[in-house]
Amino acid sequence: MTVGVVMMVHAALDRATQVANHWVASGCPVVIHVDANVSHKTFREFKTNFEGNEFVKFSKRHKCEWGMWGLVAATQSASELMLDNFPQVRHVYLSSGSCMPLRPVSELVSYLDARPQTDFIESATIADVPWTVGGLDSERFTLRFPFSWKRQRYLFDKYVHFQRRIKFKRRIPKGLVPHMGSQWWCLTRQTLSAILEDPDREQYDRYFQKVWIPDESYFQSLARLYSTNIESRSLTLSKFDHQGKPHIFYDDHLQLLRRSDCFVARKIWPKANRLYEAFLNSPMPEARRVEPNPAKIDRIFAKAVERRTIGRAGLYMQSRFLDQHWENGVTSAPYSVFQGFTELFEDFESWLSKASGCRVHGHLFAPARAEFAGGEKVLNGVLSDNAKLRDYNSQAFLTNLIWNTRGERQCFQYGPRDSQANNWLMAKDPNAQISVISGAWALPLFKSNRNFANIRKEAARLQKIESDFLDVLRSPWAKARVRIWTMAEFVEAPMEPLQTVIDEIGKHAPRRLAEAPRMTDLTGFGQFLQNLKNQGMHPYLMGDFPVGPNDPVDQKPTRRPYLVQ
Structure with missing residues (x-):
């Protein structure tokens, strides 16, 4: 038992049950955090699916909203429970209810066993991050963001404008260099426990509570203080479109996912029955000692983004009237x-x-x-x-x-x-x-x-x-x-x-x-x-x-x- 899985669940609980059982059947303990926005009745029904299973635990529930502190607090609670209850776990793998293993879990375990001191977390400085969407990169660490971007957009924008006007700037905790990256990481017990037991954790938590999208910067920044060996990449395949929204994988992406050689993928459509059957219920192929390589399918996603943003030359329709001077070719042929x-x-x-x-x-x-x-x-x-x-x-x-x-x-x-x-x-x-x-x-x-x-x-x-x-x-x-x-x-x-x-x-x-x-x-x-x-x-x-x-x-x-x- 060297790998423990923390699952963040808020919807499609039937699929989350299926995935959690798959992890447990492969020898990996699972700690599940269920969003506090899920009703108590639904939560109780979901919890009964794991009664008597000592390898499945449920952490304290927090309200999770995109871009807010709740996602980090939920991850902290679930990680603490994992470390306290499963001392044999050496790596903690953070996933969501919509994540799904693409390769036999035994391959992931063997891969991490061969790298016992390596933390897999995407962690890049602000200057090196090209994927920020929304116009806030360094400012997300120097301004305050108490309002929800999704629910309180007007207040969010007004407060940002006000802070810029008065030239407000927060003080970053001493010794901390802000880093950003994917929230889906795999950390060693040593690094994760050091983050959670840091004597200055209260100061760091207070600071990151008002950072925008802290789940993409909290662990990414603090891991740099304690890790001895970071590989700045995620073992989870996650792709995003030009607006920063995650691509959803459907049944017709089966061969694409197999080609990636990644251990886990998100975000899987809950009704993609063919994918769940192929990766969770069907016999897995023989173990392959290959590195996860999402770059093998990057060209396809780049082509999809290009098609989505600039379209085909000379094609116009009711769903696609491009701005003048931004069309990909005025007409399609000479x-x-x-x-x-x-x-x-x-x-x-x-x-x-x-x-x-x-x-x-x-x-x-x-x-x-x-x-x-x-x-x-x-x-x-x-x-x-x-x-x-x-x-x-x-x-x-x-x-x-x-x-x-x-x-x-x-x-x-x-x-x-x-x-x-x-x-x-x-x-x-x-x-x-x-x-x-x-x-x-x-x-x-x-x-x-x-x-x-x-x-x-x-x-x-x-x-x-x-x-x-x-x-x-x-x-x-x-x-x-x-x-x-x-x-x-x-x-x-x-x-x-x-x-x-x-x-x-x-x-x-x-x-x-x-x-x-x-x-x-x-x-x-x-x-x-x-x-x-x-x-x-x-x-x-x-x-x-x-x-x-x-x-x-x-x-x-x-x-x-x-x-x-």
Whole structure:
């Protein structure tokens, strides 16, 4: 009998009974502390499960609340009872009612027998502790915390603020260096008795009674005064999330727990029947002389924390709307945006689909409807082409479109006539490839049969919208791959930019274009722009278009060919 177990119990008493019997059956005495918040009737019923068992004792009950002194007082009472009643015990192992042995208890006993003078307690100085959550590290030892963080949060915060304002600072007992660590330790009788019988214990207790979360610092600090050999680690597997809350182990964690090679794990879900059956009732495997190694599963927990905190790139849902600028990728996959191409080229969407192998949509943010490829009314993920539904949350429409079509690159047309709600989202998205022929929006106006005064007014409006969009694309915060050509320079040599765009999409291996889209007839467009100037509207986004005989359309013999052999 070299190992005694102190169990802190407050809930799931049926499981605590099962675990306690497992410890006793393996030759380990158990002292149980039951939270004073548990009713007397429930406590009496629980106690009757161990009647006549001389290896199970019940300590004085204390009210235990997270972050308060009661947890330390309960541990002290149970430890004193253990040392007084079981003189053969050399190591005292602190556990909870939700802890469960993962390996045969005989392995734990043999492991501790081989290390009779070693204390296993996580104990690190404040400067070396990276896991404190809540903004209080050194202050938990220099301020007073008489109020419950859970039940009296308002008073807790106000009192902390008051102490900071008056620059209050408690005096740490002489010779004591505050340390922190997991509350689940395994101490030798020599170290534990020295802590409990210290002549200055009253002073230490009075000090730690007003420390925040003293169960993670009381024994961790005092052990440093008396232990001759500390291994600063816990033999209990306990994992915490990014908020400092313990991970709960369920039935589907069975293989994960086995891989850890730890002796004990917490926190086990009370209804994890498969785990309790596998570790408590089934024959244990042959003894393995291996070190507990929770690092073997650390990668899985790190991945879980990453998934919980930053999620998957481009995935949004009702339970996961991330703060702006904190998302893990704006969208989930690369996509291409084309502005001005459908206006300049006839049947551009069909040509691009054939040349790139991608799904090519029309104007997804057109005023009337979302122009899905092939005239579809509903797309993957039940995305409707209804403009009202789309504009209710246009950013979600775009991110859902990219998410729901993962594995297939999406291309769509854009322009100043469309909803501009996604300008910044696309500009700051590294997945976006945005190609703009500035000023091409004027071609539909050029070919329209509208009153010229209305054309001039509409041209001024569209130019202002496109100018604002170009400013966004050129901003230092833009992360998209952006290419901008004026209409004049694009018309002069269209094959090179088209080749660049197709190569960037990268669906197929880079190859020279053998076919170009048919350009719309530009005869008279230069004169049209001059007419706009004459009416007082300056169309500067198109570049320098010649007027009259120098119109690029009139120079058909000298214009560069579209077909490349």
